[in-house]
Amino acid sequence: MISRLRIILRSITFLSSIFALVSFSTKSNGVYWRNDRIISYVLLIGVVFLESHSIIVHLLSDWGMIWLSRSKIAYAIVSRINYLSSLVSFCMKSKRWSTSMGQHNLISALSNKLVNKTLKKLKYFPGKWNVDSREKEDKELKELIFKQVLNKRSRYDPSTNDFIALENLLEERGLEVLRSKHCFDGFEWTVAGVEFIHSLLTWHIATHVCYFNDTRKNTFDKTRNCVMSSRSLSNYMLYLLVNCPNMLATEPSETRHADTRIHLRRLLFWKTHKDVKRNITLDVDALSFRTTEVKAFFKKLLESLSTMLNKIEEQVEGEMSALLDGCMLAVSLQSLETQDGWSNDKKWEMISEVWVDMLMYAASHCRWKEHVHALSQGGVLLTHVCLLMAHLGLSKQCRPQVSEQLAARAKRLDDIVGPEFSPCWV
Numbered sequence: 001m002i003s004r005l006r007i008i009l010r011s012i013t014f015l016s017s018i019f020a021l022v023s024f025s026t027k028s029n030g031v032y033w034r035n036d037r038i039i040s041y042v043l044l045i046g047v048v049f050l051e052s053h054s055i056i057v058h059l060l061s062d063w064g065m066i067w068l069s070r071s072k073i074a075y076a077i078v079s080r081i082n083y084l085s086s087l088v089s090f091c092m093k094s095k096r097w098s099t100s101m102g103q104h105n106l107i108s109a110l111s112n113k114l115v116n117k118t119l120k121k122l123k124y125f126p127g128k129w130n131v132d133s134r135e136k137e138d139k140e141l142k143e144l145i146f147k148q149v150l151n152k153r154s155r156y157d158p159s160t161n162d163f164i165a166l167e168n169l170l171e172e173r174g175l176e177v178l179r180s181k182h183c184f185d186g187f188e189w190t191v192a193g194v195e196f197i198h199s200l201l202t203w204h205i206a207t208h209v210c211y212f213n214d215t216r217k218n219t220f221d222k223t224r225n226c227v228m229s230s231r232s233l234s235n236y237m238l239y240l241l242v243n244c245p246n247m248l249a250t251e252p253s254e255t256r257h258a259d260t261r262i263h264l265r266r267l268l269f270w271k272t273h274k275d276v277k278r279n280i281t282l283d284v285d286a287l288s289f290r291t292t293e294v295k296a297f298f299k300k301l302l303e304s305l306s307t308m309l310n311k312i313e314e315q316v317e318g319e320m321s322a323l324l325d326g327c328m329l330a331v332s333l334q335s336l337e338t339q340d341g342w343s344n345d346k347k348w349e350m351i352s353e354v355w356v357d358m359l360m361y362a363a364s365h366c367r368w369k370e371h372v373h374a375l376s377q378g379g380v381l382l383t384h385v386c387l388l389m390a391h392l393g394l395s396k397q398c399r400p401q402v403s404e405q406l407a408a409r410a411k412r413l414d415d416i417v418g419p420e421f422s423p424c425w426v
Contacts, residue, residue, distance in 0.1 A: 240362070
């Protein structure tokens, strides 16, 4: 935001850098060595360039254009300068959001295989850069999100101001999807009566395991919209949990994610290092595994369910891990095809709809402060979904107008005591 104080301070710093450059150029000859003068000139010119760039960026920002528009003369001058007018129009028309989503997969992060395409040609860099990537939000995903937002909107009438009904609606994170698919009883435990972060991790693991198992079939088409949307949203939600925890920080999140990650790493270590003594101390976060080892673990899980699920439970050392729940959910989802006669399409459609519901839940529960911060950096999908929901009246943070509440209270008071006793300010 541009204010008079900022303009004064920015002018002082810019003029000071100009004055320093001019003063040095007039008094440095014969006083300093040639090499010293060259270095000083480079530094001073660099300061002037940075100050000039900062001023231009501020003037061509949204707040800068609003400030200039208040002065018709200043706005006309800027608009009529050829080289600035094209730059202004570019800044005003350019898209602020790259329409891409961050991607983080809990299982892929176990291996030292680079996921970021930019770094694949370079040496291995430790840290989050080797496991995070970005993916474009395609038209089909947008349509899926918009369809479910409209579906949720059809079950609520904002004109009623029934805030309790709205809160109940926004508390759903897959409940209505499961009811519509007639499988609420078998999957209720994953979305009801459990913390959101635990539910998110459970469905993330289950989505990955289902995808891994289905890709082993020759008839599986992984390019279908429901499959791609499910994986994109699953990895996006985990990306937010890992990299933008404040956007999901309606409850403690770090412990559950860390416990799940540690549980899985420790389990993989003992699975791949059977000859190592059990009493050694492990630096779990420093462990990494080959992609083949990770795939072999989940292949063994699907082939020997009872044995592997028991081993997963045995390795829980008091953590709040979602690994066991995620694996059990994956088994239940796969049984929809083998035992209940579901088609593969129907299963993945349900998974994708559950993820959209979780996205809407997270969007409506994220604080506006975090959304504003995200918008200042170009915006993210979660913020766009929140704004869409708020536009349609699906936001518990946008309560009814205070004036309407006061008018309703005054009417109730009139009904009880009569208008002659109403206070004069009503």
